[in-house]
Amino acid sequence: MEIILRQDVDKLGKIGQVIKVKDGFARNFLIPNGLGVPKTEKNLKSLEQEKAKKALGSEKVKREAQELSARLTNLSLTLPVLAQEEDKLYGSITGQDIASALKEEGFEIDKDLIVLDEPIKSLGIFEIAINLHPQVSAKIKVWIVKK
Numbered sequence: 001m002e003i004i005l006r007q008d009v010d011k012l013g014k015i016g017q018v019i020k021v022k023d024g025f026a027r028n029f030l031i032p033n034g035l036g037v038p039k040t041e042k043n044l045k046s047l048e049q050e051k052a053k054k055a056l057g058s059e060k061v062k063r064e065a066q067e068l069s070a071r072l073t074n075l076s077l078t079l080p081v082l083a084q085e086e087d088k089l090y091g092s093i094t095g096q097d098i099a100s101a102l103k104e105e106g107f108e109i110d111k112d113l114i115v116l117d118e119p120i121k122s123l124g125i126f127e128i129a130i131n132l133h134p135q136v137s138a139k140i141k142v143w144i145v146k147k
Contacts, residue, residue, distance in 0.1 A: 092119035
C-alpha cells in the first residue's frame with residue numbers, strides 16, 4: 001500500500017513523502033495515529049496545496065526576519081556589569097542576558113536564537129550573531145563595561 005506521510009517517521013521517511021509499506025502497518029499504525037494517509041488523487045492535491053501554503057508562509061517569515069535583521073544590524077548594546085580589577089567578570093554574560101537587553105531596546109528575540117560559543121567572561125566589545133531564520137542572521141555589537 002502506498003501512503004503519504006503527514007509527519008516525519010523515524011526510519012521511514014519525511015513529511016510529504018510517498019512511501020510503500022505493508023497493508024497491515026498502514027491500516028493498524030500509520031493511518032490511525034495520523035502519521036499517514038492513503039495515496040489518492042484527493043490526498044495528493046491536498047498535499048500540494050499544503051506545500052504551496054507553507055511556501056508562502058515561509059517566504060513571509062523570511063521577509064520579516066530580513067527586515068528585523070536590517071534593524072538589528074545597526075544596534076549596539078551596552079551592558080554594565082560588576083568586574084574585578086583584571087577586567088574579568090564576577091559572573092558571565094549569557095544569551096539570556098543579551099535577550100533581556102534586547103527586550104529593553106524593544107526587540108523580542110528568543111535567547112535560543114543568540115549564538116554564543118561560550119559565555120562572555122571579560123570586559124570588551126563583542127560581535128554576537130543572532131539566527132533569525134535558517135537563511136537569515138544578524139550581528140550586533142555588545143559592549144561589556146564596568147559598573
